[in-house]
Amino acid sequence: MSAGPNNLLAASLVEKDKNGDTLWTWTYPSVDEGLRELLLRKTCLAEKDSNEIVPFSFGHFGRMWYYVLTVAAGDSEPLAQVTHFTVIVHAKDFNPEKYQHLASILAETYRTTGNAARLLENYLSVVTRGVCSGVGDIEDFAVKSYDVRKAYIASSIKDVIQQLGIEAILVYTALLLKKRVAVYHPDIQQLLNIVRALPTLVWHRQNWSIVYPHVHLVEDELEDLASTSSYVAGFTDSSVESHANLYDVFVNVAGGAITVAPHAKEAFGMGKIHKDIATRMVQCSEDEDMTDQAMIKEIALKTKDLINNLKSLAVEDEETGEPVVTPDALRGRKLTPAMENFLYHLASAEGLVKF
Template identity: 50%
Template sequence: MATTEAQWMLSVGLIEKDVNGDTLWVWCYPSVGSDLRQVLLRKCCLTQDSRHFGTFVFGQFSRTWYYISTAEVQEPTALAKVTHFSVVVTSKDFNPEKYAALSRILCRMYIKHGSPVEMMEAYITVLTKGVCPSDENGPFLIKDYDVRKAYLTGSVKDVVSQFGMEAIILYTALMLKKRIVVHHPRIEALLEFTRALPALVWHRKDWSILHPYVHLAEPELQDLKTCPGYVAGFVDPEVSNRPDLFDVFVSLPDGVITVSQSAKDAMAMGKLHKDIGHAIVRSAEDAEGSDSRLIKDISTKTKEVLATLAALASECEDSKVTLEALKRRHFPPATENFLFHLAAAEQLLRI
């Protein structure tokens, strides 16, 4: 019987670009809904005016993760009328390295055989047995791809190194479940940066907030707006003119973080933030420290904050924090404000 991880897979599909320059969705198993299919065609680099093929992209739409590997048909094969193609795997789980490895295997099968039959057989074998043969580095095994590794692959140290003390803005926004939008014209840079951010709030282990590759297309924006808080990546610079989409805007090329006017009150910083920010920067600057160490150090600070919140809740009726209880503690204004909004984010606030 397949492992649970294998059973999270939903479909495998194929997009082709032919010698006439037309890009078409040509095959899938078992099926992909029409809305998701349109999104996948938009994500696929074959539909864009670009010479950068061979890329791997991932993201999610309507709570379904997609992973797309693109290959160029170079040597003479059975794919005589195809110049490039993309293999698309959809799944319920976040694990880019796992699906990059699987989709590369499926790409090689398609180039070799020129038919999706072998791809479908390999997909079913993974689905039922958690394994499929590969012509490089041994067989593909689902069990080799622990989700914890996927969570730790993004570099929190790189995030802190780039923004220093301003990383506390990202931490605060994530703690309060705010909407973070990140812009970079290069997809690869966008994917690498955004996937690291949920690790700043490791206690939640929630990568469902990650939407690393979003277009300014209405179906995608409507899907994004159904999420109470998120980390969303855009290559289109026009997103900076859409304040309805973000509380915090990150321009990666410029190295600038901007808090929107509407979020300034909730995001007000004080001594608590400064202390946490210094702790984060000190840990990141430790040359011998790993990303895991940094995440652990940040988690320690987070646990202290959550312990304060839990202590407050235990004093209140229904274990829900009230503004009156907060005021009785005589916290500094910025700390009181942060704890109030954090209680709301953690569903510990009684209004």
């Protein structure tokens, strides 16, 4: 696939007919066979005997985000032989609300006309002009109407912390140290909301490329995960817990448990700093008057103080003149072994360690 302006890569259409068969009907400009197989797996139409419809989901594979909108054909005369169909929008950027809006226009256009050429008109209008006309009750679409920062905070981190409680500090620490976090929840909609909210805990990075919202335990997706050393990955398959090679921290939201993998425990020694941040996170989550944005800011300030204190421990590198944190510098501060170890891992994550 070749990238066009506005971060769009492609659009695709999948149909399920009255015989229960799922067909890849249309794509523009193109999708290779391997990616097509993955995306079919992500549609709720792929399971022949399943009647469960997931209206909207999204995911991340390689350098592509995909947004999957499924609707019922209803009484559409042009789609008389179709029960449901899925519009998939492929893009380079993370912004679920933006692409749900666009996919909704494409879907309603197809439902009312049954003509894929009309989808292409709308798609090309966005590629060339950044806008396309709405359909029925759906408003006009404009790329410029969507600020990615709103997408970052669209899911409630307060709700997530309320669910995880004091142990949320383990997730915060994992993200801060650029570790691998696996999140399990059987409900895909709840899973997506939780996973997309977690990077707000390390707001100073504003990096949502670490998010893999819904991963299947299949070879191509696990290879994609293995290609990066730090991520937040979501799973609806509970057997992921037995795959300890996939994570440093495992979050079972439904079971209310967070587990640090044995191989990662060295980096998760807790100290007074962790206790203070954990307590404040829970207090914020329970404060009915505090907004999500205010909570994100509160955690970000705690993180900023932590990193600034870490930088104060740095010494000047003899070769480059750059500030670096060394084991000797940390030992000189007479910290507890757990805190010394944590700070060195944090220094590494923040690029303050010379390798």
